[in-house]
Amino acid sequence: MKRQLVHVATIGKPHGVNGLVRVYSYLEKATNLQNYKELIDNHGERWSLIWKNEPIAILYDGNKNPVDSRTNAEHLTNRKLYVTRDSFSDLEEEEFYLVDLIGLQARVQKINQQKEAFGIIDHVHDYGAGTSLEIKLDSKEIIIVPFTKQCVPVIDLEAGWVKICLPHFIEVSPNEGNKGNVLAD
Structure with missing residues (x-):
């Protein structure tokens, strides 16, 4: 390994x-x-x-x-x-390093309370104004989600996933067939 x-x-x-x-x-x-x-x-x-x-x-x-x-x-x-x-030094319970989020499955909760996988955390960005997660969607598009308690209320490192509550509008990166679409809740 x-x-x-x-x-x-x-x-x-x-x-x-x-x-x-x-x-x-x-x-x-x-x-x-x-x-x-x-x-x-x-x-x-x-x-x-x-x-x-x-x-x-x-x-x-x-x-x-x-x-x-x-x-x-x-x-x-x-x-x-x-x-x-x-x-790295060991952490207290319920603490983690941001690097540990990379590779975790991102799940959204549907209306029926079922959690559905929709991407993988590819990068964690912190430019000083707040941390954000770059999530590579199953469609190979990328979204950026603020790393806040409101947008990422559950982190389960052992199970390998995080719950994502999407903000009302998220900008999707442009690609071949998709020029700046916006996803809505």
Whole structure:
């Protein structure tokens, strides 16, 4: 079974001439990034880091050698850093990581109270104004649903599904035969 990798940071531009880099963390606390023994970049290389002062860090390669020049640091700009999902800390009951929602079946409740599958959660987006779920429908169309208690009232991680209550209007992504249709409840 392939280990699931989670994007936790991105390497930015170099800082100074000695190999320091800016690192943009997507963790709740950026300082927690240095607690991971191994970060894997999108080229398959292994790294670790120590913060100088956030967002400036010293990067160490898989052999524990620091990046020691601006030129070497420039080659790392825009690399994404990942950790394995199993390296995350355990959570309290009824808590979960957003990454755990990806791949869950999205179900809607019909008038007769029966829940019907209509898609799979493909991505979780959080751009700062609120989290949303990108759901790939069985018809291969995509909808975006706000990740709120009103729109996603039930999450059953063990059973592998979430209940979706669609807002009155949802925009559907355009495709070959469908140019900007709108679905209504």
